[in-house]
Amino acid sequence: MGIKERKERHREDLKAKILEAAKKLFVTEGYEATSIRKIAAEIEFSPTTIYLYYKDKTDIAYALHQEGFGLLRERFSALAYVDDPFERLKAMGRGYIQFAIDHPDFYELMFIMKEPMQYLQAHHPEEEWPEGERVFDGLIQTVEGCKAHGYFGSMNTEEMAMLSWSVVHGLCSLHITSHFKHIAEKCSDVVIVKQDTLLENTFQAYLRLLERFK
Amino acid sequence: MGIKERKERHREDLKAKILEAAKKLFVTEGYEATSIRKIAAEIEFSPTTIYLYYKDKTDIAYALHQEGFGLLRERFSALAYVDDPFERLKAMGRGYIQFAIDHPDFYELMFIMKEPMQYLQAHHPEEEWPEGERVFDGLIQTVEGCKAHGYFGSMNTEEMAMLSWSVVHGLCSLHITSHFKHIAEKCSDVVIVKQDTLLENTFQAYLRLLERFK
DNA sequence: TTGCATTTATTAACACTGTTAAGTAAATTT
DNA sequence: AAATTTACTTAACAGTGTTAATAAATGCAA
Numbered sequence: 001m002g003i004k005e006r007k008e009r010h011r012e013d014l015k016a017k018i019l020e021a022a023k024k025l026f027v028t029e030g031y032e033a034t035s036i037r038k039i040a041a042e043i044e045f046s047p048t049t050i051y052l053y054y055k056d057k058t059d060i061a062y063a064l065h066q067e068g069f070g071l072l073r074e075r076f077s078a079l080a081y082v083d084d085p086f087e088r089l090k091a092m093g094r095g096y097i098q099f100a101i102d103h104p105d106f107y108e109l110m111f112i113m114k115e116p117m118q119y120l121q122a123h124h125p126e127e128e129w130p131e132g133e134r135v136f137d138g139l140i141q142t143v144e145g146c147k148a149h150g151y152f153g154s155m156n157t158e159e160m161a162m163l164s165w166s167v168v169h170g171l172c173s174l175h176i177t178s179h180f181k182h183i184a185e186k187c188s189d190v191v192i193v194k195q196d197t198l199l200e201n202t203f204q205a206y207l208r209l210l211e212r213f214k
Numbered sequence: 215m216g217i218k219e220r221k222e223r224h225r226e227d228l229k230a231k232i233l234e235a236a237k238k239l240f241v242t243e244g245y246e247a248t249s250i251r252k253i254a255a256e257i258e259f260s261p262t263t264i265y266l267y268y269k270d271k272t273d274i275a276y277a278l279h280q281e282g283f284g285l286l287r288e289r290f291s292a293l294a295y296v297d298d299p300f301e302r303l304k305a306m307g308r309g310y311i312q313f314a315i316d317h318p319d320f321y322e323l324m325f326i327m328k329e330p331m332q333y334l335q336a337h338h339p340e341e342e343w344p345e346g347e348r349v350f351d352g353l354i355q356t357v358e359g360c361k362a363h364g365y366f367g368s369m370n371t372e373e374m375a376m377l378s379w380s381v382v383h384g385l386c387s388l389h390i391t392s393h394f395k396h397i398a399e400k401c402s403d404v405v406i407v408k409q410d411t412l413l414e415n416t417f418q419a420y421l422r423l424l425e426r427f428k
Numbered sequence: 429t430t431g432c433a434t435t436t437a438t439t440a441a442c443a444c445t446g447t448t449a450a451g452t453a454a455a456t457t458t
Numbered sequence: 459a460a461a462t463t464t465a466c467t468t469a470a471c472a473g474t475g476t477t478a479a480t481a482a483a484t485g486c487a488a
Contacts, residue, residue, distance in 0.1 A: 035445065046467050048448080057446065112326065117392050129396035136397050159419040163381065166416060170384025171376075178331045182343035183350050202380060205373040212426050249474065260438050262477080271475065 015053045017043050022060050023067060030105060031061065031113070058119035061109060065116035068106035069131035072099055076138060085145025090207055092142060093168050097199055100172035112173055139165060152213045167206050171199050229267045231257050236274050237281060244319060245275065245327070272333035275323060279330035282320035283345035286313055290352060299359025304421055306356060307382050311413055314386035326387055353379060366427045381420050385413050 021042035025034040036057060040047040054060050075095050082088040100107040109116060110131075120129055139161045146152055152160050174180045175195070184195050235256035239248040250271060254261040268274050289309050296302040314321040323330060324345075334343055357375045360366060366374050388394045389409070398409050 036447085037445080047446090048468085049466060051447075052465075111393060112387070112391060114391050117396065120396065121392070129393075132393065132397055155419060155422070156415070159416050162385075162412070162416040163419050163423075166384030166388065167377065167381055168384070169388060170380030170382070173326070173387050174380065174383060177326060177328055178335070179325060179343075179346065182331065182334065183346055198376070201370075202373050202376040205369060205377050208369070209377075209423050209427075213423075250476085251474080261475090262439085263437055265476075266436070 011053075014043075018050060018053055019060070019063050019067070023064060026064055026109075027105060031064075031109065031115075055123060056119075058115045059123070061113070061115040062119040064106075065109045066131055068103065068110045069135065071103060071106060072096075072110070072135065075099055076135070085142050085149055086151055086210075089139075089142050089146055089164065089210075092139065093164065093203055093207070094200075096168045097172055097203060100176060101196060101199075104176045107172060108176060111169060112176065136161065136165070150214060151210070155213070164206075168203065171202055175199055225267075228257075232264060232267055233274070233277050233281070237278060240278055240323075241319060245278075245323065245329075269337060270333075272329045273337070275327070275329040276333040278320075279323045280345055282317065282324045283349065285317060285320060286310075286324070286349065289313055290349070299356050299363055300365055300424075303353075303356050303360055303378065303424075306353065307378065307417055307421070308414075310382045311386055311417060314390060315410060315413075318390045321386060322390060325383060326390065350375065350379070364428060365424070369427070382417065385416055389413055 018039060021039045022034060025038055025042065036050050037047045039060075040050055050060075054063070075098075076092065079088055079091050079095065082091055117129070120127065140157060143152070143157050143161045143164070146160075147155075147157060180195060180198065184198055232253060235253050236248060239252055239256065250264050251261045253274075254264055264274075268277070289312075290306065293302055293305050293309065296305055331343070334341065353375045354371060357366070357371050357378070360374075361369075361371060394409060394412065398412055
């Protein structure tokens with residue numbers, strides 16, 4: 001009974017091809033400009049065929065959102081071997097920021113846009129955002145490790161993780177939406193010139209704050 | 215020569231009426247659902263008339279963005295009389311968070327969406343986002359006051375302001391885009407139940423961090 | 429007051445968008 | 459060989475932002 005399997009394979013192939021085309025358009029032209037019709041043209045199928053493989057556009061958005069998390073995890077995977085948890089926490093923060101700079105469109109899809117989360121809520125209400133949880137769990141464990149090494153004495157682990165995430169996300173989010181750019185000129189204290197270093201400096205200010213807790 | 219003035223008044227009136235209609239739709243149905251045609255129907259004009267008063271849709275987005283900043287400043291104005299700068303800083307943070315909870319759609323337009331900033335860049339490249347700068351200046355001055363009272367000893371003022379903004383924006387942004395909701399369940403340490411208190415608790419964790427600097 | 433010019437608003441249209449219902453052709457099963 | 463399922467397409471709906479061309483209202487000079 002290999003026919004059914006061959007068909008299933010073919011189906012998976014086409015689904016992957018659609019996503020590949022969507023990704024290509026998304027990376028080069030952004031999410032809004034990535035229309036169903038353009039994806040269809042890219043793979044030389046009719047637009048309605050897309051709907052046989054993806055429920056709607058938010059479904060594709062979520063699939064791309066998952067791709068983005070794959071890239072982020074790839075970056076973080078190298079940090080698993082950093083033994084000192086505080087060093088790891090710092091490196092995670094830098095890695096997160098660098099990811100946002102390197103892949104602003106993916107970052108937007110993963111942490112700024114509503115569409116992927118809307119899809120999750122609408123079509124899989126039972127599942128709890130596995131991609132996000134997986135990364136957040138890594139953060140929780142790192143913070144836990146920091147506590148074991150004498151950092152953040154009285155602080156709640158989850159709150160500390162949440163705070164660390166909020167800091168770097170706040171920075172990345174304001175950077176990507178170009179809110180920073182319009183405020184950065186004010187902060188031209190000779191030192192701060194490049195926008196990226198403003199991100200780094202603010203993040204380092206946060207780290208200095210944390211180090212006080214040793 | 216009062217005719218020209220009367221016309222100008224009439225023109226301003228209609229421009230205001232358009233914005234009022236846009237605001238009404240925007241608040242009740244969100245930005246995406248606020249179409250030019252709907253705004254036009256609301257004020258009983260043809261859709262193209264809108265373009266005689268606003269360049270394009272991002273122009274309207276920016277006008278609403280300004281309205282939002284008016285609301286935020288209104289909230290902050292009451293804090294000008296809080297003498298202790300650290301108390302003021304804390305209150306500003308809480309006020310900012312509460313604003314995001316009370317007016318999520320405005321918050322989105324002000325700090326998450328790209329459209330208003332795009333309009334600013336495209337049509338007024340010389341101006342430097344006056345709304346944002348005005349609020350940020352208030353923050354800078356408050357941080358400066360904190361330093362004068364012995365807080366944040368060695369820290370750079372701008373970096374400290376940036377960090378404070380990033381923390382609260384990170385929290386609000388993740389809250390509004392409903393990224394928190396899908397992670398919050400994991401943090402159900404008996405204590406943390408409501409999502410809003412998770413925001414408050416994380417913010418307080420940040421404040422505890424800051425207080426160490428006294 | 430009449431005729432002309434300017435301002436203001438409208439109609440019609442372009443080029444798109446996501447999405448669905450209905451129809452067709454090919455592959456598979458009976 | 460006939461019937462049925464699967465895979466895909468065509469046509470269409472209902473909307474979007476935006477612009478060019480046109481009509482109506484207004485102000486001003488003769």
